[in-house]
Amino acid sequence: MSFNRRYFLGALAAGSVSMVAPRTRTKPRGHFTPLMPLPTPLPTDLLPGGSHSELGVRPALLARALAAFDSHALHLANRSVIGVVDFTAPSHATRLHLVDVANGRVMAHHLVAHGHGSDPDNSGWVERFSNKPGSNASSGGSFLTSDIYTGKHGRSRRLIGLDPENNLALDRGIVIHAASYVDTAMAQTLGRIGRSQGCFAVSAPAIHDVLAQLGPGCLLYAGKIEPA
Numbered sequence: 001m002s003f004n005r006r007y008f009l010g011a012l013a014a015g016s017v018s019m020v021a022p023r024t025r026t027k028p029r030g031h032f033t034p035l036m037p038l039p040t041p042l043p044t045d046l047l048p049g050g051s052h053s054e055l056g057v058r059p060a061l062l063a064r065a066l067a068a069f070d071s072h073a074l075h076l077a078n079r080s081v082i083g084v085v086d087f088t089a090p091s092h093a094t095r096l097h098l099v100d101v102a103n104g105r106v107m108a109h110h111l112v113a114h115g116h117g118s119d120p121d122n123s124g125w126v127e128r129f130s131n132k133p134g135s136n137a138s139s140g141g142s143f144l145t146s147d148i149y150t151g152k153h154g155r156s157r158r159l160i161g162l163d164p165e166n167n168l169a170l171d172r173g174i175v176i177h178a179a180s181y182v183d184t185a186m187a188q189t190l191g192r193i194g195r196s197q198g199c200f201a202v203s204a205p206a207i208h209d210v211l212a213q214l215g216p217g218c219l220l221y222a223g224k225i226e227p228a
Contacts, residue, residue: 077217092187115198124192139166153177178207
């Protein structure tokens with residue numbers, strides 16, 4: 001689905017409050033190759049067009065993701081794609097959105113699990129975030145996608161936390177991987193999917209495309225919009 005200038009500017013305006021306050025830049029942890037900064041700013045003719053129901057990306061959350069995209073630009077080797085995880089939505093919703101910034105469209109929407117510690121009652125809703133080792137909770141904020149490895153969940157992608165609220169992601173083993181408990185039939189039958197130990201778990205059929213489209217050096221942004 002394509003974006004348009006009016007929605008893009010609206011999303012930037014929605015995120016302007018967070019951009020006014022100075023951000024503490026956290027040096028990413030782990031091994032990655034720093035890139036040369038790209039001088040070109042984010043294209044202002046690409047921003048989302050349509051309502052949340054039409055686009056699938058909540059405007060306020062997209063605004064936060066775009067602000068993070070700008071704030072962490074020096075760490076991003078791949079500035080053409082952003083992953084946006086909307087933890088405002090319940091787990092039965094396709095709340096991982098892959099945004100093609102270069103061409104101004106949303107490429108795909110996928111189911112994605114949150115951590116046990118973020119949803120202790122197994123309600124399907126994220127109640128809280130944590131960066132604490134052993135919490136089994138999801139963390140919000142900006143992540144840098146790193147290398148692929150093969151582990152107990154098969155092919156997975158490591159993540160490096162870029163913000164104070166997720167800077168232990170690499171130490172905690174927070175990654176993108178496939179899981180059998182992320183399943184469309186389960187979402188429809190139970191009204192929720194299973195929970196991870198804090199990882200961004202997607203379905204087995206989706207993992208190939210997610211790892212390919214959200215390659216190394218991309219921004220993955222996760223957050224939740226609290227009620228006003």
